[in-house]
Amino acid sequence: MDFPDGRKQDVEExxxxxxxxxxxxxxxxxxxxxxxxxxxxxxxxxxxxxx
Numbered sequence: 001m002d003f004p005d006g007r008k009q010d011v012e013e014x015x016x017x018x019x020x021x022x023x024x025x026x027x028x029x030x031x032x033x034x035x036x037x038x039x040x041x042x043x044x045x046x047x048x049x050x051x
Contacts, residue, residue, distance in 0.1 A: 019025040 014026045
């Protein structure tokens with residue numbers, strides 16, 4: 001791939017540092033957020049006021 005000004009772009013330059021594809025990185029972020037939501041749900045259930 002080339003930049004608009006004619007410079008060459010390294011193929012590896014656009015890859016995420018930890019995961020091999022952006023899709024895997026996005027999946028990891030979404031999974032982490034889902035885990036946080038679940039943990040906050042459990043925390044709320046454990047420490048809510050009795051009704």
